[in-house]
Amino acid sequence: MSQAILSIKDLSIHYISEDKIVPAVNKVSFDIHPGEVFGLAGESGCGKSTIAFAISRLTKLPGLITGGEILYQGIDVLSLNQEALRQYRWAETSLVFQSAMDALNPVLSIEEQICDTLFAHQKIDKKQARERASELLELVGIDPARMGEYAHQFSGGMRQRIGIALALALKPKLIIMDEPTTALDVVVQRDIIEKIYQLKEQFGFAVLYISHDLSMMAEFSDRIGVMKDGELLEVAPAKQIWRQPEHPYTRQLAKAFMSMNNASAGGARANVHHQPILALNQVSKQFKTKAGFLRSKPFNALTNVSFELNPGEAMALVGESGSGKSTCAKILSQVYAPSSGELLFHGKNVWQEKASKQAYRKAVQMIFQDPFGSLNPTLNVGYQLARPVQIHHPHYSTKEVQVRVDQLLELVGLPSAWARRYPHELSGGQRQRVAIARVLAVEPEVILADEPTSMLDVSLRTGILNLLKQLKDDFNIAFLYITHDIATARYFAERTAVMYRGTIVEWGNSDAVTEDPRHPYTRTLLEAIPNPDHHLSENRQTSLMQQIWNPNGRGCTHSHYCEGPCQHELTTVQISPHHFVRHFDFGPYHDSLKHMPKKRA
Amino acid sequence: MNQIDTAKLETALNLKNKQKFARLPAPLRMFLLDSKGAIGLLMLLAILLMSLSAPLLSDYDPQRRAGGSHEPPSAEHILGTTRMGKDVFTQLVYGGRTSLLVGFTASLLSVAIAIVIGVSAGYFGGVVDELLTFLTNVMLVIPGLPLIIVMASFFDGGASPFVIGVVFAITGWAWSARVLRTQTLTLKNKEFITAAELIGERKWRIVLIQIFPNMLSLTVGGFVLGTIYAILAEAGLEFIGIGDPSAVTWGTMLYWAQSNQAISFGAWWELVPPAVAIMWTGAALTLINFSVDQITNPQLASQKNQSKIRRFLKGASA
Numbered sequence: 001m002s003q004a005i006l007s008i009k010d011l012s013i014h015y016i017s018e019d020k021i022v023p024a025v026n027k028v029s030f031d032i033h034p035g036e037v038f039g040l041a042g043e044s045g046c047g048k049s050t051i052a053f054a055i056s057r058l059t060k061l062p063g064l065i066t067g068g069e070i071l072y073q074g075i076d077v078l079s080l081n082q083e084a085l086r087q088y089r090w091a092e093t094s095l096v097f098q099s100a101m102d103a104l105n106p107v108l109s110i111e112e113q114i115c116d117t118l119f120a121h122q123k124i125d126k127k128q129a130r131e132r133a134s135e136l137l138e139l140v141g142i143d144p145a146r147m148g149e150y151a152h153q154f155s156g157g158m159r160q161r162i163g164i165a166l167a168l169a170l171k172p173k174l175i176i177m178d179e180p181t182t183a184l185d186v187v188v189q190r191d192i193i194e195k196i197y198q199l200k201e202q203f204g205f206a207v208l209y210i211s212h213d214l215s216m217m218a219e220f221s222d223r224i225g226v227m228k229d230g231e232l233l234e235v236a237p238a239k240q241i242w243r244q245p246e247h248p249y250t251r252q253l254a255k256a257f258m259s260m261n262n263a264s265a266g267g268a269r270a271n272v273h274h275q276p277i278l279a280l281n282q283v284s285k286q287f288k289t290k291a292g293f294l295r296s297k298p299f300n301a302l303t304n305v306s307f308e309l310n311p312g313e314a315m316a317l318v319g320e321s322g323s324g325k326s327t328c329a330k331i332l333s334q335v336y337a338p339s340s341g342e343l344l345f346h347g348k349n350v351w352q353e354k355a356s357k358q359a360y361r362k363a364v365q366m367i368f369q370d371p372f373g374s375l376n377p378t379l380n381v382g383y384q385l386a387r388p389v390q391i392h393h394p395h396y397s398t399k400e401v402q403v404r405v406d407q408l409l410e411l412v413g414l415p416s417a418w419a420r421r422y423p424h425e426l427s428g429g430q431r432q433r434v435a436i437a438r439v440l441a442v443e444p445e446v447i448l449a450d451e452p453t454s455m456l457d458v459s460l461r462t463g464i465l466n467l468l469k470q471l472k473d474d475f476n477i478a479f480l481y482i483t484h485d486i487a488t489a490r491y492f493a494e495r496t497a498v499m500y501r502g503t504i505v506e507w508g509n510s511d512a513v514t515e516d517p518r519h520p521y522t523r524t525l526l527e528a529i530p531n532p533d534h535h536l537s538e539n540r541q542t543s544l545m546q547q548i549w550n551p552n553g554r555g556c557t558h559s560h561y562c563e564g565p566c567q568h569e570l571t572t573v574q575i576s577p578h579h580f581v582r583h584f585d586f587g588p589y590h591d592s593l594k595h596m597p598k599k600r601a
Numbered sequence: 602m603n604q605i606d607t608a609k610l611e612t613a614l615n616l617k618n619k620q621k622f623a624r625l626p627a628p629l630r631m632f633l634l635d636s637k638g639a640i641g642l643l644m645l646l647a648i649l650l651m652s653l654s655a656p657l658l659s660d661y662d663p664q665r666r667a668g669g670s671h672e673p674p675s676a677e678h679i680l681g682t683t684r685m686g687k688d689v690f691t692q693l694v695y696g697g698r699t700s701l702l703v704g705f706t707a708s709l710l711s712v713a714i715a716i717v718i719g720v721s722a723g724y725f726g727g728v729v730d731e732l733l734t735f736l737t738n739v740m741l742v743i744p745g746l747p748l749i750i751v752m753a754s755f756f757d758g759g760a761s762p763f764v765i766g767v768v769f770a771i772t773g774w775a776w777s778a779r780v781l782r783t784q785t786l787t788l789k790n791k792e793f794i795t796a797a798e799l800i801g802e803r804k805w806r807i808v809l810i811q812i813f814p815n816m817l818s819l820t821v822g823g824f825v826l827g828t829i830y831a832i833l834a835e836a837g838l839e840f841i842g843i844g845d846p847s848a849v850t851w852g853t854m855l856y857w858a859q860s861n862q863a864i865s866f867g868a869w870w871e872l873v874p875p876a877v878a879i880m881w882t883g884a885a886l887t888l889i890n891f892s893v894d895q896i897t898n899p900q901l902a903s904q905k906n907q908s909k910i911r912r913f914l915k916g917a918s919a
Contacts, residue, residue: 014607016910020616021607061907066605333799366799374792378814388800435796442800 003073004031005173005206006055006093011068013050013059013230024050026230027068032174037200037207039221039238041214041253043457044428047230048210052176055208056089072174091121094167096160098179103163104151110137110162111147117169136165140195156321157188164196168203176208181216185320185484190528193220197536212457215257218242218532226250242532256459257532275347276308277445277478278332278364283341285327301327303502304341309446314472314479316489316510318525319499325482328499329448332480333366362392365444369451371431375423381434382419385409388441408437412467429460436467446478453488465492486525490514495578498522508579518573518581605914613913638892644885648878652697659691663849667691671868681870684861692849693874699850701882703766703835708827710770712820715777716813722778723785724808734782740775746834748772753843761845762852765838769831777823784816818896825890829883836879851875 013025025047032038040048053059055070057077070077072092080088097103105113114133118124124132134144140161142154151159160180167175177196181189197220200207211217217224218238225235226247233247245251285302302324309315317325330336331343334350334357343350345360368374375384385405389396396404406416412433423431432452439447449468453461469492472479481493489496490510497507498521506519517523573581651658661667666686667678674681680689722733749768753760760768788794789812797811813820838844839852842860846853854875858864863871 016610016614021611023607061910064605064910066607361799361801366796368792368796370792374796376793376797376811376815378817379810387797387802391801438796438800 003033004071005034005073006032006208007071008051008055009069009071011051011054011070012066013047013054014064014066016062016064024063024230025054028227028230028232029068030225030232030235032206032208034173034206035200035204036223037197037209037221039217039224040208040210040227041212041217041224042227043212043459046227048227049178052095052178052208052210055176056093056095057085087121090117090172091170092172093174093176094170094172096163096167096175096177096180098182104159104166106151109148109150110154114166114169117166121170132169136168137162139168139199140165156184157192160184160188160192161195164192164199168199168205171203172205174206174208176210178210179212180209182211182213186486186528187320187524189216190530194536196220213530214242214253214458215530215532219530219534219536226253238532238535253459256462276310276344277346279306279308279344280328280331281306281342281344283328283331283338283343285324285331285336286339300502302331302338305499305502305504306341307497307504307507309478309480311445311478312472312476313495314469314481314493316481316483316486316493316496317499318483318486318489318496320484322501323499324502325499326450327502329366329450329480329482332364332446332448334360362442363445365439365442365447367432367435367439367447367449367452370455371428371435372423372455374435375431377423380420380422381409381426384434385419385437385441388438392442404441408441411440411471412437428456429464432456432460432464433467436464436471440471440475443475444477446480448480448482450482451484452481454483454485461488468492485529486514486522487529498525503582506579506581508575512576512579516575516579518575518579522581610910610913614909635892635895637888638895641885641888641890641892644881645889648697648882648885649701651694652701655691655694655698658694659688661688661691663687663692663695664847671863671866671871673868674870680874681868683857683871684863684866684868685857689854689870689874692854693851693878696850696854696875697878699762699848700832700835700852700879703762703850704828704832704882706763707766707769707773707831707835708824710767711774711827711831712777712824714770714774715781715823716820718774719778719781720785720808720812720816723782724789724804724812726789730782733778737775737778737782740772741779743772745769745772749834749838750843753838756845760838760843762835762839762848762850765835765844766831769834773827773830777820777827780819780823781816784819785812788812788815818893822890822893825886825893829886829890832879832882836875851879 007029008031009029010027011025011029012023012027015022015024028047028051030038040051042048050059050063053063054065055077057080059065065078072088075088077088104110108116111130111133114136115126115129118129118132130147134147137144137147142158142161142165146153151162154162163180180196181192184192193216196207199205209217209221214224218241221238223235224238224241226233226241226245226249228249233249234241234245236246241250242254245254283302283305284300286298287301288298305324305328307315317328319325327336331338337351345363350357350360375381382405385408386401389401389404389408393400393404405419409416409418414430414433414437418426418430423434426434436452447468452468453464456464465488468479468481471477479493481489483489486496486498490513493510495508496510496513497504498513498519499505500519500521506513506517506522513522514526517526575581664687667688668682668686670682670684670686672678672682672686678688678690680693682688683692718733718737722730722737749765749772752768753765756764794807794811797807802811835844835850836852836855839846839848839850840855840859842856844850844852844856846856852875855872858868858872858875861871863869
């Protein structure tokens with residue numbers, strides 16, 4: 001093999017906290033070769049980002065490089081002086097960050113930012129810089145005409161593309177990507193990763209790809225290093241890590257994905273013909289968006305959405321961000337009132353009858369996405385669990401409340417002694433368990449779970465989903481599971497509904513929807529699931545998604561073509577007894593749609 | 602690249618010693634580990650103790666003649682006497698009682714008003730917010746000191762220290778209320794507040810138990826700063842003669858020292874002790890405020906060790 005472009009030898013990094021020195025990276029060594037994609041996998045806190053910062057020499061106190069060396073093409077990076085460092089950074093190695101919104105300057109236009117980067121390192125005039133900037137944007141698939149716009153005017157995926165364009169600006173030989181797609185939807189994630197791969201093939205730079213998602217990594221990288229607690233456990237070709245992992249920890253990581261991707265929750269219960277607990281009937285929601293001075297334009301967030309939730313059954317609502325799934329959850333948790341349609345609770349319209357509204361409050365509870373935001377940092381676990389018990393059982397004695405709290409902790413698999421702990425003493429997964437226990441304390445009939453695992457490490461996700469499954473069966477609770485990941489939807493929920501631009505486009509038994517997808521968007525979602533058995537270089541075909549999926553799209557499928565309340569009637573086609581799909585107008589009809597006359601409200 | 606010996610660094614930074622405090626709750630630990638906070642706290646305790654034990658420290662009556670006019674410090678009169686022959690030390694310790702009490706109560710009162718108004722405005726929003734924010738803004742643009750002078754002048758024979766304190770409380774809450782309102786707005790959107798609402802928690806409990814403790818350090822910071830302001834302003838008002846001259850406080854001591862032309866008689870002991878006492882209290886509270894700042898802002902705390910680490914690294918590479 002050719003000489004390594006970057007070689008790290010026995011790198012150690014420590015963090016100096018208030019009262020102790022904590023090792024973050026412990027004697028890590030690896031090489032990256034030219035044109036190679038090297039994946040660094042591990043859970044949050046394992047030290048992988050610390051290494052990325054050290055390579056660019058961005059380590060700052062309280063972080064301290066305590067030993068080892070970083071050689072870039074034979075040059076010792078750790079002993080470079082300021083000027084040499086300035087030339088090395090960005091021109092030789094550049095960075096793509098996780099959050100593109102934070103990485104881009106909000107008060108500079110895209111053009112100014114790219115040109116600034118160029119001027120700092122090259123002696124070129126304004127015109128040349130502009131040309132280069134538009135060339136770079138074209139490379140990453142952004143219309144150069146939008147060059148004068150600002151970061152907030154672009155969607156998350158497009159911002160990340162701009163971040164990549166910036167990283168490419170000086171033709172570096174190594175690009176470090178720190179979780180470049182973690183904050184993005186699956187479809188956008190796939191889109192970005194394919195773009196990076198294509199650019200890599202074109203320019204031959206090497207990539208250090210840092211992520212906690214082993215399956216995406218196996219598809220994208222040539223070699224993978226697995227890290228845990230600051231140590232590099234093993235380095236091997238991607239396929240080998242996936243198929244025959246050597247280290248028990250890697251095996252455990254890989255298994256967590258396998259079980260998720262291949263299992264199914266079983267079909268919907270056939271005998272459910274009694275009244276559903278909760279039903280949405282033709283619910284629509286419109287928001288007013290600003291369209292100039294004193295004018296507003298209605299924006300259809302939800303259009304004619306209907307579904308029902310049955311006891312002991314989970315329904316998954318799958319879709320990208322902006323598809324309306326969170327608006328659905330907010331209508332169900334009574335944050336928003338629907339613009340039209342009805343919300344039925346045991347057959348009664350909640351927004352009309354006050355009595356049922358209060359019963360509803362108690363019966364419908366919510367589990368949040370972010371376990372760090374959903375527990376109050378100043379109150380201990382015991383208090384946070386005791387309160388709902390006290391509220392709903394005012395006659396309970398202190399002793400009885402205590403017993404119930406212990407019981408709740410046991411239900412979610414935590415020792416009862418932890419009631420005295422504070423949230424900051426718990427890990428993300430443990431916090432999510434406490435949040436689940438708090439919801440159970442109310443003894444709800446319906447639980448709305450809004451991406452309950454998306455902020456957790458993959459190895460913890462299965463545990464949380466299994467816990468929820470267990471609770472669903474034991475207490476006969478109805479679940480609405482909101483996610484952008486159709487694979488976990490199938491693992492957890494009996495029924496799946498796919499949302500796209502504010503409507504449910506395909507619904508039915510999870511197995512039927514995932515095995516025989518009919519709607520192009522469902523297919524796109526399924527295609528976006530990482531397929532670690534095939535490297536990106538093996539299966540490159542233009543996917544359906546590129547034909548129908550528009551990164552600028554928001555709202556209703558037709559929102560680009562008409563204004564006012566939706567007047568499109570989309571017919572429903574029944575595929576099988578438990579599988580329906582909405583008639584769709586994409587693909588060959590896509591062009592004809594553009595010529596539809598604008599309808600005025 | 603030199604290898605850095607972490608064990609040596611640990612000794613250089615004296616971290617072992619700090620681990621002993623690891624079991625204490627974080628705010629208390631920071632206070633004790635931060636030399637500024639600890640010194641400030643000791644200084645404040647000293648002056649508080651001195652004022653509280655005033656009757657034990659002195660046999661004289663602060664209001665009565667205890668010796669000749671302008672006697673210099675001696676065994677009998679530790680800090681000498683005033684022109685009226687009153688014992689300066691006795692006046693100092695008794696005056697501290699009033700000055701500190703007024704400072705703390707005024708500040709406590711104004712923080713209490715700020716909490717009620719700021720948190721309610723932030724949490725309830727809507728019309729409540731509009732009204733309370735309007736009130737806050739009105740209070741903010743009213744110049745405090747002139748208002749106090751006008752209000753105090755309504756009282757015959759000058760305003761008593763407590764009247765001055767109450768006036769301070771009423772005029773001084775607006776700024777903290779604004780800060781607390783903003784903080785409440787941020788906290789209100791946290792998911793744990795939504796979760797508390799979903800389990801059916803009552804509104805006042807959400808405000809008091811879920812939201813308020815999260816702003817405690819901010820409130821304490823506001824309280825400390827408010828106390829400094831109240832003590833200084835009270836002394837200032839009494840010095841210029843707005844207060845009740847028969848009350849014994851640090852401010853009136855300065856007032857009498859000035860009107861009796863203590864300096865031209867060479868009686869520095871009438872002037873210096875109250876001035877030093879005011880400075881001492883102000884310094885103590887400022888030091889405490891530095892520490893409180895660090896607790897509120899962990900970023901500051903993490904920078905604390907940096908100069909020591911840099912020095913160690915220089916030593917290691919040399």
